[in-house]
Amino acid sequence: MRELTYVARDTVEWREAPDPKLRGDGEAIVTPVAATSCDVDTAILAGHATRRQPHIRFSLDPPFALGHECVARVVETGDGVTSVAPGDLVVVPWSINCGACDHCRSGLTAHCTAVPHMAMYGAPIGGTWGGLFSDLVRVPYADAMLVPLPAGLDPVAMASASDNWSLAWRLVAPHLRNRPGARVLVVARGSIGLYVADIARALGASTVLHVDPDPGHRELAREFGAATAETLDPPVHHGFDIAVEATGRVDQLALALRSLAPEGVCESAGNHFRPGELPLLDMYLTGVTLRIARDNVRAHIPDALALARSGKVDPARVVSHVLDWEQLPEALPEKHLKPVFVRGEGGAGEG
Ligand SMILES: [Zn+2]
Ligand SMILES: [Zn+2]
Incomplete structure (x- = not known):
């Protein structure tokens, strides 16, 4: 599969990587169908988050797989997964969280103690979990992390429910x-x-x-x-x-x-x-x-989706461009505000 990889200032490219595999009963493999850039991705792409500044303790130096906002389709689930099934559309939260540790159970999902501090998609600051602009993504705690997209909500409008919308x-x-x-x-x-x-x-x-x-x-x-x-x-x-x-x-x-x-x-x-x-x-x-505070997003994705579903708000209006998945390398560094990249029919795991 391909990972959209940040390789240099304002430059991303597809790089080949092994297809992710389930490593346990509670895991899932998903394929993003509508993915978008977080506001911070613009700063990362512009090189504002690198180690050259002494007060930044982590490294966001390239290369690494980018992307942490998407609606995805479930491709495969482990035997222990009960809340989602292959074919379901789901919101994938930006941070990795187990759902079972003390922090997760009290809603502090950005501070899960089962994974390295700051574990997230799209930035290598708490281990390497891949990015949500990849063809396939492993979700290590599927029941705790994934939120089924409610019927009637458009994946393009809600691609940002992973982070910025919520x-x-x-x-x-x-x-x-x-x-x-x-x-x-x-x-x-x-x-x-x-x-x-x-x-x-x-x-x-x-x-x-x-x-x-x-x-x-x-x-x-x-x-x-x-x-x-x-x-x-x-x-x-x-x-x-x-x-x-x-x-x-x-x-x-x-x-x-x-x-x-x-x-x-x-x-x-x-x-x-x-x-x-x-x-x-x-x-x-x-x-x-x-x-x-880093947002404990998983705790309130359902509330944010419920508000979107109420029709009182219109997140689709913020979507600035709807582009094909294959346009990611050229378009991501150029298109600001909220470009949403959509996987075409016949893409990996689609359908
Ligand atoms: Zn973000
Ligand atoms: Zn946890």
Whole structure:
């Protein structure tokens, strides 16, 4: 089979690898049918996540298999797998988790203790698990990891449920439940912020301000009912109850924090590969809660899919391109926001 492999800055290519095989009763082999790039893949492809920066302890130096967002079709399952069967369409979460350790059982699926710390698809930072832009993928804990795609949901629209769509749900939905009608600020660069804007409006935010330098992104945010701005400098003093920052830039996180109302909450999507300063005295005086965490995505993929199924939101609108699987090597470095690569009829394991 082929793995789409990150080989150099802005360059990916197909490399041959042995077909993955079941290594135990609880495993599955799947073939991605609709896969897309996570917002962080853009930073990885641009070389922003390598060891050349001393505060980054892990290596994202090429080569490695890329991709950690997809809807896949189950090809084969071990005898112990009960929740999915060959032919099923499933969401494959980005992180590897066993479902049985103390962390997994308390929902901390990004911190599973049965596998090396940070074990994930698409980046070699907790062992090597392959990437979701590969022809075939081994899923080591099929019942714990895989989530059947509910009927009626489009694999292209939901390819991001592995990570960015479900992350966006977690960044804003629980906070809006606690603070109905809250004012929401989104400081963003890519798909996560757009999903957050859509979800925030759908779940009753009284106002949503979406800040993104990209005019196309701002137009989409307006379609989701958000007000928009190109920049947020100076910050909006005491302007928002909830702020979501998804830029990977510490200066933007600081602006979001400085726009919070007293006892406001800021969620950050993280991936700040360069250091920077936070306005700690401002944060103290305002009284803010900042959460920045690798997402325990498996715990809330079902909630995020349920919201998509409700029809109150429209994640398909964020899909920027629908392209054939075979276009991955040329198109992935070029097509930003949310290109979805779809495996054509007759592809590996299809049908
Ligand atoms: Zn990701
Ligand atoms: Zn575990």
